[in-house]
Amino acid sequence: MQTHNLGYPRIGKKRELKKACEQYWSGKIIQEELLNVSREIINENLKLQQEAGIELIPVNDFSFYDHVLDMALTLGAIPPRYHQVILNKSNNELDLYFAMARGYQKEGLDITAMEMTKWFDTNYHYIVPEFYKDQKFKLFSNKIFNEFIGAKQIGISAKPVLIGPISFLLLGKEKEEGFNKLDLIDDLLPVYLDILKTLASHGAEYIQFDEPFLALDLSDKAKAAYSKTYALIRKEIPKLKIILTTYFEEIGDNLPQALSLPVDTLHVDLVRKPEQLDHILENIPSNLKLSLGVVDGRNIWKNDLEESLHFIQKAIEKIGTDRILIAPSCSLLHVPYDLDLETKEESLPSEIKQWLAFAKQKIKEVALIKELASEKPSASCLEDFEANKRAIATKKTSPLIHDTQVQQQMNSLTQIPVSRNAAFAERKILQQEILKLPLFPTTTIGSFPQTKEIRNWRAQFKKGLISPERYTQLLKEETKNTIQRQEEIGIDVLVHGEFERNDMVEYFGEQLKGFAFTENGWVQSYGSRCVKPPVIYGDVSRPKPLTVFWSQYAQSLTSRWVKGMLTGPVTILQWSFVRNDQERKDTANQIALAIREEVLDLEKAGIRIIQIDEPAIREGLPLRKKDAASYLEWAVLAFRIASSSVRNETQIHTHMCYSEFNDIIHHIAEMDADVITIECSRSQMELLDAFADFHYPNDIGPGVYDIHAPRIPSKEEMVRLLEKAAQVIPANQLWVNPDCGLKTRGWSETEQALNAMVSAAKELQQKELAQK
Ligand code: GLN
Ligand code: ZN
Numbered sequence: 008m009q010t011h012n013l014g015y016p017r018i019g020k021k022r023e024l025k026k027a028c029e030q031y032w033s034g035k036i037i038q039e040e041l042l043n044v045s046r047e048i049i050n051e052n053l054k055l056q057q058e059a060g061i062e063l064i065p066v067n068d069f070s071f072y073d074h075v076l077d078m079a080l081t082l083g084a085i086p087p088r089y090h091q092v093i094l095n096k097s098n099n100e101l102d103l104y105f106a107m108a109r110g111y112q113k114e115g116l117d118i119t120a121m122e123m124t125k126w127f128d129t130n131y132h133y134i135v136p137e138f139y140k141d142q143k144f145k146l147f148s149n150k151i152f153n154e155f156i157g158a159k160q161i162g163i164s165a166k167p168v169l170i171g172p173i174s175f176l177l178l179g180k181e182k183e184e185g186f187n188k189l190d191l192i193d194d195l196l197p198v199y200l201d202i203l204k205t206l207a208s209h210g211a212e213y214i215q216f217d218e219p220f221l222a223l224d225l226s227d228k229a230k231a232a233y234s235k236t237y238a239l240i241r242k243e244i245p246k247l248k249i250i251l252t253t254y255f256e257e258i259g260d261n262l263p264q265a266l267s268l269p270v271d272t273l274h275v276d277l278v279r280k281p282e283q284l285d286h287i288l289e290n291i292p293s294n295l296k297l298s299l300g301v302v303d304g305r306n307i308w309k310n311d312l313e314e315s316l317h318f319i320q321k322a323i324e325k326i327g328t329d330r331i332l333i334a335p336s337c338s339l340l341h342v343p344y345d346l347d348l349e350t351k352e353e354s355l356p357s358e359i360k361q362w363l364a365f366a367k368q369k370i371k372e373v374a375l376i377k378e379l380a381s382e383k384p385s386a387s388c389l390e391d392f393e394a395n396k397r398a399i400a401t402k403k404t405s406p407l408i409h410d411t412q413v414q415q416q417m418n419s420l421t422q423i424p425v426s427r428n429a430a431f432a433e434r435k436i437l438q439q440e441i442l443k444l445p446l447f448p449t450t451t452i453g454s455f456p457q458t459k460e461i462r463n464w465r466a467q468f469k470k471g472l473i474s475p476e477r478y479t480q481l482l483k484e485e486t487k488n489t490i491q492r493q494e495e496i497g498i499d500v501l502v503h504g505e506f507e508r509n510d511m512v513e514y515f516g517e518q519l520k521g522f523a524f525t526e527n528g529w530v531q532s533y534g535s536r537c538v539k540p541p542v543i544y545g546d547v548s549r550p551k552p553l554t555v556f557w558s559q560y561a562q563s564l565t566s567r568w569v570k571g572m573l574t575g576p577v578t579i580l581q582w583s584f585v586r587n588d589q590e591r592k593d594t595a596n597q598i599a600l601a602i603r604e605e606v607l608d609l610e611k612a613g614i615r616i617i618q619i620d621e622p623a624i625r626e627g628l629p630l631r632k633k634d635a636a637s638y639l640e641w642a643v644l645a646f647r648i649a650s651s652s653v654r655n656e657t658q659i660h661t662h663m664c665y666s667e668f669n670d671i672i673h674h675i676a677e678m679d680a681d682v683i684t685i686e687c688s689r690s691q692m693e694l695l696d697a698f699a700d701f702h703y704p705n706d707i708g709p710g711v712y713d714i715h716a717p718r719i720p721s722k723e724e725m726v727r728l729l730e731k732a733a734q735v736i737p738a739n740q741l742w743v744n745p746d747c748g749l750k751t752r753g754w755s756e757t758e759q760a761l762n763a764m765v766s767a768a769k770e771l772q773q774k775e776l777a778q779k
Pocket of ligand 2: 452622662663664746747748
């Protein structure tokens with residue numbers, strides 16, 4: 008039996024890489040200093056894993072920005088627009104790499120960055136490789152060799168990790184028409200073979216090929232490409248032991264295919280789909296080893312060792328000890344560094360902490376499992392096992408987790424309305440009698456600029472340097488100011504600005520029961536950006552109102568309508584570490600019940616329009632098509648639980664960003680929000696294609712102002728976008744608004760853009776009236 012790890016977090020335990028990269032980008036440090044930081048992180052990671060008892064330790068899992076971009080650069084998949092960056096002799100490989108990741112605005116050049124998208128169903132974003140019709144590959148970067156040799160220098164014969172050739176192609180995008188990216192394999196494969204040969208010549212014995220697509224829905228063409236590619240690799244490089252990894256899903260119907268590939272080891276994710284083990288064990292050929300991913304690489308819970316041993320025992324009985332590897336389910340990139348760094352009892356009580364494991368703890372678990380599965384585990388291992396059993400047992404019964412009141416509510420969930428009292432058409436009339444909004448009503452998505460000043464106040468308040476009263480006073484002034492500015496601009500439906508919020512999920516989590524927070528629980532989101540997701544450890548409930556104070560205050564300042572602003576249950580779920588002892592859907596429903604109480608309290612407080620943001624609903628979509636319907640059903644239901652109990656006269660809004668809604672537009676309609684505001688402007692209303700076939704029944708505000716860039720759109724531009732929208736959506740269903748919240752923008756650009764937006768709405772109103 009062997010232990011191995013698929014990948015280790017790389018941002019540094021105190022985000023050293025993030026800080027060094029950002030300093031390098033702003034010219035504060037030279038490249039040598041950045042390289043030093045990276046070497047320290049790599050070496051520390053390697054040593055940690057070695058000390059923990061990991062036998063096959065990954066290299067090339069480190070990345071300055073993104074491991075898919077690393078692969079693209081290694082393979083020489085450099086889009087033509089960056090060739091100019093190379094021509095400048097003062098630039099080296101790393102500068103080119105960062106230019107691809109972040110764009111290049113220097114020496115009179117203005118080159119856009121490569122596109123970024125979500126890494127499967129995680130919150131990590133990768134850089135999308137670009138492929139062109141005459142695409143050629145060649146070995147461009149020596150990163151992987153350098154990292155292998157670097158490990159050897161500190162006495163570690165590591166296992167290089169690469170994205171497998173088929174997954175690499177499938178992750179990319181054809182930037183021209185007239186070819187299929189999978190056909191590039193013939194040109195690509197020789198470069199891969201080259202890399203493998205060189206690694207072997209440096210003494211590599213094992214190689215890890217990540218092929219996550221092997222656990223997704225595959226076309227016949229992709230299946231054929233898998234067979235052909237791996238047969239050729241085996242033939243050309245017979246000695247290298249290849250570990251092929253799948254994760255995030257079950258191999259499922261691709262199993263015959265996966266088991267027939269001539270590799271040394273197949274890795275499977277037994278955390279996501281434990282059920283697949285039996286089937287695999289029944290069918291595995293006698294020359295294939297199996298890597299059992301039993302330690303959760305996606306979540307922060309301590310491993311249930313007893314359960315893991317049960318899987319391993321089963322495998323031992325079928326295929327014997329020698330053919331088994333023990334591992335985390337996937338790369339540990341998606342979990343924070345080290346639980347030992349968490350020392351603040353108020354945000355993470357020790358009773359909760361004892362249930363958690365971060366990367367450093369997880370690799371120890373892997374080694375411990377191996378020990379425990381061996382014939383004679385040491386006394387100290389057995390002690391650790393007992394301690395683990397005790398922690399797991401308390402988790403099953405702890406009153407911190409299990410709240411009888413929440414359980415009762417959940418048992419009577421069926422009594423909660425999940426439909427509004429009247430259909431949308433009728434509601435619209437009732438709402439309009441009260442709201443009296445013009446045609447093409449204008450609004451914003453919620454947040455207004457979070458200036459340095461505001462963030463400073465919050466930091467000082469958290470450190471106890473300013474009193475709660477003073478902090479509230481400052482926020483009140485900012486809110487008042489923002490209401491006034493919106494009135495002056497002439498917006499119809501106002502917002503309070505969200506100045507009291509640091510983050511749209513954290514703000515709610517901090518006030519709800521069942522959530523805990525870490526101090527250093529950072530995970531990479533993209534490049535140097537990291538997030539610190541809350542931990543949902545127990546039954547969720549709302550001890551007291553969350554937002555009523557600010558909404559009511561804002562409404563008291565104006566005779567226009569102010570929209571209440573809430574984060575929806577699916578988004579709170581999606582952007583947190585979620586408990587693993589109940590189904591996601593049950594946790595979503597608990598959050599939905601808490602948000603529902605808030606909605607009703609806002610209504611009672613006289614708030615007539617309430618927005619429940621669900622920007623993350625699309626990204627929660629399961630990776631396998633067959634699972635999509637059931638997810639969408641419970642996700643939509645959670646929204647409806649949160650939103651359906653209000654009176655017909657109360658107008659419910661929702662907001663979504665990150666596009667790509669075309670395939671789920673029917674389900675979005677089923678959410679039955681009176682108004683949806685949606686990201687649209689960057690894709691030039693591409694999204695609207697969906698509306699040509701599907702008549703979205705309720706009101707909709709396709710974003711006309713791209714808030715992701717500092718650029719100010721002109722009135723004419725927005726009029727054009729709205730006219731385009733009006734071709735497929737009836738004018739009396741259209742709202743006028745930006746793409747998303749204005750939190751990251753400055754005041755001056757915001758005011759100019761919103762003024763233009765209001766003028767655009769006015770122009771459309773006049774044109775519409777003139778027609779009648
Ligand atoms: N109401 C939030 C805001 O305006 C929505 C943010 C989001 O969609 N991500 O900031
Ligand atoms: Zn948004």
